[in-house]
Amino acid sequence: MIKTRAIVLHRFPYSDSSFIVKALTEESGIVSFIVKGGKKKESPFRGALDPLALSEVVFRQNPNTDLQFIKEATLLDWRKNLRNDLLSTAKAQVMTEMILRYAPQGVPLQEEFERLEQAISEFDSDSPQDSPTPEGSAHSSTSSVPDKSRIFAQWLLDTCDMWGYNLDLTTCSRCGHTLEEPAADFFPETGGFVCQACLGVEHPRARLETLNGLWALQTGDNIEHPEFTENALLTYLRHHIGFLKEIHSIKFLNETRKLFDYH
DSSP, X not given: OEEEEEEEXXXXXXXXXXXXXXXXXXXXXXXXXXXXXXXXXXXXXXXXXXXXOEEEEXXXXXXXXXXXXXXXXXXXXXXXXXXXXXXXXXXXXXXXXXXXXXXXXXXXXXXXXXXXXXXXXXXXXXXXXXXXXXXXXXXXXXOSSOOHHHHHHHHHHHHHHHTTOOOOSSBBTTTOOBOSSOOSEEEXXXXXXXXXXXXXXXXXXXXXXXXXXXXXXXXXXXXXXHHHHHHHHHHHHHHHHOOOSOOTHXXXXXXXXXXXXOO
């Protein structure tokens, strides 16, 4: 019998009364569960197997089937604040779908679990979302409250490292010198940064907001326009992973971003 924490990545109907739940477990990696009677109001699993929830599950792993029967599920954190924040929810859904589609299957994924749990917990905090800081107000990047403008981009950067696609934010890819200021250009196809001296009179392809955001990732500052930084990192991963399977939740994220004014 296995007892482990689990983050619910996805849930879909199996029958009139049952669900299939896919979860990232701390001990066993990604596991698919069949939850019979899960739709019933009196189900003992109610709330514990909602998408994005953190729960403790108990199951017996049967190596002869892809679907495991879950014996117990105890809700640890339903992420109430996250669910009340549409933009945070949209970003968390992209993260969970990427794990589900691209993380290695059938192996423990403890680092992926820890990084995802940390990111979702930070989204669930009471700090404001990555909207612009009101004029005249102070913002400290050293606050004990997580800066939500960085969470998704930092998770994407960490995922690059975890999956072997290390991105060096501090070195010019042409001359090899350490960057002392934001790069003058970025090439997501290769992950290369270029300093101003090497770029010369060439026109940069990357937006200034992207370059400043990537620089802020390694300096620890808040990211003023996180959507550009997030898209650059997604593009980098797309070139390396291939994204042969479409990430459907990115469309929802892009629609949600339109509701927020970053400028």
